[in-house]
Amino acid sequence: MDTLNSTAAEYVLTLDCPETRGIVHAVSGFLLEQGCDILESKQFDSQDDAQFFMRLHFASAGDSAGGPASLDSLREAFVPVAEKFGMQWELRAHEAKHRVLIMVSKFEHCLNDLLFRARIGELPIDIVGVVSNHQDHRGIVEWHGIPFFHVPVTADTKPAAEARLMELVDRLDVELVVLARYMQVLSDDLTRKLDGRAINIHHSFLPSFKGARPYHQAHARGVKTVGATAHYVNAELDEGPIIAQQVVEVDHTFGPEELVAAGRDTERKALSNAVRWHCEGRVFLQGNRTVVLK
Known part of the structure; x- marks a missing residue:
């Protein structure tokens, strides 16, 4: 050449x-x-x-x-x-950055990791906003110069909250939505609208321990590794096509909280890898699987 x-x-x-x-x-x-x-x-x-x-x-x-x-x-x-x-x-x-909207609840480790990696240019993304159902992370988000949107969610307000989310996606010209420990289940209608452009981090090595409190489920089974899975969001809870996974070894001395702590790094790494590969055009959907050309 x-x-x-x-x-x-x-x-x-x-x-x-x-x-x-x-x-x-x-x-x-x-x-x-x-x-x-x-x-x-x-x-x-x-x-x-x-x-x-x-x-x-x-x-x-x-x-x-x-x-x-x-x-x-x-x-x-x-x-x-x-x-x-x-x-x-x-x-x-090649230098074009994807416009990304992050959604988060109270756990901030994945949010902080994405903010940092975007700030130093490690991820090819432009974070155009952060949505949360809590106010906890407004300060750190706005310190980064990124708009923060508080969208509280209850059973009664969920349809309105999801309509607000889609209004933000459209208004901010969002290409990718990242659920960085956003602890609300999205409706089937919303997952269809975001098909192929929403990534979730699940704090378990799927397909094991789906749903809530997976580290407690893992502790009850005496696992010797814990991990995290980044996957596309679909209508089936924690069943979307898997993009990236990370694991760490543990043993019988780890209680549920120690497993939670051990799993945080796997969550951060799996999610940042998935976001990078998606935005670099390395991920292809193939039915309920993905092809990742790394």
């Missing part, structure tokens, strides 16, 4: 389509015709359902006749390739 100049524009192309011969050749040929250099290429051919998945990070350096190819021109030029193979695809600027 030629050395890229300082004016090169970098892009990420993600696609999936039915498996057939010639996909890689067609995509790489398209990039060659457009004068682009491939920086990273990941792909997976699922033998279970004959589906092909691909993520390409590439650069357009331009030439003496002009600058790098624009995002719009690349999208327009790629349409015939996508149509030929029946692709679902997305092309984004």
Whole structure:
């Protein structure tokens, strides 16, 4: 690959389509015709359902006749390739940040971790707001210069609270909702509206110990590892497609509170990984599973 100049524009192309011969050749040929250099290429051919998945990070350096190819021109030029193979695809600027809305209740460790990682540029996200059913974290959120929205929830006010949430999602142009220990169950209607763009952290290594108080359930079973699972939200409680998991070893001396403490790091890491991979275009939904091209 030629050395890229300082004016090169970098892009990420993600696609999936039915498996057939010639996909890689067609995509790489398209990039060659457009004068682009491939920086990273990941792909997976699922033998279970004959589906092909691909993520390409590439650069357009331009030439003496002009600058790098624009995002719009690349999208327009790629349409015939996508149509030929029946692709679902997305092309984004590599440096583009996803607009993220975080939801949290009283446990703050995952919120603080995401705020910090976003602040230092470790996550490709722009946190456009934080929603909570409590006021506890207003100070730290506003210290980061991020709008805080208090949306209390009771059984009677839940429909209004969810309507307020969707109003924020639409008004703030939110691309991803992150439930960072948000301890309210979302309605089926809301999960359908957020399908594929809402990630939850569950403080258990799913599919074990679903629902409430999983660390207490784990203690009752005498587990030797505890963990956390980041997954997409769907209508089934703690059943959404899994994106990332983390575990830590424990033993018989750990009581429920010690398990809670041990699990906090796994929750933070699993959630930040899931958010990063989603926003980098590395996660593809495949039914009730995911393909993650790391």
